[in-house]
Amino acid sequence: MSSIHAAFAITYPDFSLAVDLTLPASGITVLFGPSGSGKTTCLRAIAGLVNPAQGRLQVGDEVWQCSEQGIFLPTHRRDIGYVFQEAGLFPHLSVQQNLEYGYRRIPASKRRISVDSICRFIGVSHLLDRSVHQLSGGEKQRIAIARALLTCPKLLLMDEPLSALDVKLKSEILPYLEKIHQELSIPVIYVTHSVRELARLADHVVLFQNGQVVVSDQAEVVMSDPRHQDIFGDELGSIFDTRVVDHHSDRITQLNSDGVMIWAPGHIGEKGQSYRCRVLASDVSIALCEPEQTTMLNRLPAVIVDIDHRKEQQGQVVVVLALSSHHRLLAQITLRSASELGLSAGMSVWAQIKSVALS
Numbered sequence: 001m002s003s004i005h006a007a008f009a010i011t012y013p014d015f016s017l018a019v020d021l022t023l024p025a026s027g028i029t030v031l032f033g034p035s036g037s038g039k040t041t042c043l044r045a046i047a048g049l050v051n052p053a054q055g056r057l058q059v060g061d062e063v064w065q066c067s068e069q070g071i072f073l074p075t076h077r078r079d080i081g082y083v084f085q086e087a088g089l090f091p092h093l094s095v096q097q098n099l100e101y102g103y104r105r106i107p108a109s110k111r112r113i114s115v116d117s118i119c120r121f122i123g124v125s126h127l128l129d130r131s132v133h134q135l136s137g138g139e140k141q142r143i144a145i146a147r148a149l150l151t152c153p154k155l156l157l158m159d160e161p162l163s164a165l166d167v168k169l170k171s172e173i174l175p176y177l178e179k180i181h182q183e184l185s186i187p188v189i190y191v192t193h194s195v196r197e198l199a200r201l202a203d204h205v206v207l208f209q210n211g212q213v214v215v216s217d218q219a220e221v222v223m224s225d226p227r228h229q230d231i232f233g234d235e236l237g238s239i240f241d242t243r244v245v246d247h248h249s250d251r252i253t254q255l256n257s258d259g260v261m262i263w264a265p266g267h268i269g270e271k272g273q274s275y276r277c278r279v280l281a282s283d284v285s286i287a288l289c290e291p292e293q294t295t296m297l298n299r300l301p302a303v304i305v306d307i308d309h310r311k312e313q314q315g316q317v318v319v320v321l322a323l324s325s326h327h328r329l330l331a332q333i334t335l336r337s338a339s340e341l342g343l344s345a346g347m348s349v350w351a352q353i354k355s356v357a358l359s
């Protein structure tokens, strides 16, 4: 499957959505934006739960909807899995019966994954005999994900699947979500309010505002673009996909993101393992010379690409730094520091990173 093309014009009395998106048919695409910006409406349109007068949806070479040609596949004929905020399991059935319910309804020829293997994959094999009311919120949601995956969908749609869970349960489920796309190659379209989930999971990001698409691009590109600081607020920052290179005897882990070395405290993962790092713009400072006597582990040579003055009224600027031809790092610093150091585009500087969050 090459790509997903979704174009909808939906009008409600107090809201209208107009999108024309071409999304990758692999990995996790996150739909992100303020409350009421149209993320769920867009996801529901993809699922066929909304039938706008104007719409076109093509998944790979299959046209699921085309208002011009009078095509509209109803939800049950779209090859999708849908996971909502609430797990929505049948309370009178056991976990096993819940999982088999959807599985039995798909033709045998389409069954690519067995109940056993999906349960092992999502880590729920030990729960099969339980009834639904004997499950925690996180377990219920994992069963809901397993149930959706069992139908071997062409597309998995997830609408804030973690928002009803506490921080601990969220972090239990996140690794399984990463595995879906790494090991099952099912493209996922994922709605969330959480920058943390976005930073951890997204390969591609679509930012929504007032029913319009602000940007649709690779996650690293969207997250390190200072024009989106109103949407990301204090959580503005850059992400880096890295691999563990080495563990040092003083319990520092060396990570490599395509030639850019990042040092993180602690013994992290195994050599060769991949990690996504997130660096908040507010955790980055700038020096004109290589800082020598400093406690900061990460001191990286950089070139200033741009200085964004959108926050000047609050006495701050966001400096866009290039660490390599394709690594961008954002530094949020005071306007005073920027003028005292005489920062300008094209200057070579040193970026110091106060802390690196790992996913």
Ligand SMILES: Nc1ncnc2c1ncn2[C@@H]1O[C@H](COP(=O)(O)OP(=O)(O)OP(=O)(O)O)[C@@H](O)[C@H]1O
Binding pocket: 012, 013, 014, 015, 033, 034, 035, 036, 037, 038, 039, 040, 041, 042, 193
């Ligand atoms: N069936 C409907 N009829 C009328 N208005 C609707 C309907 N469904 C959604 N809306 C309106 O469309 C707007 C966008 O809603 P939507 O749920 O898509 O936003 P969202 O970005 O997903 O928000 P949130 O993050 O809060 O879930 C809202 O103003 C909502 O009230």
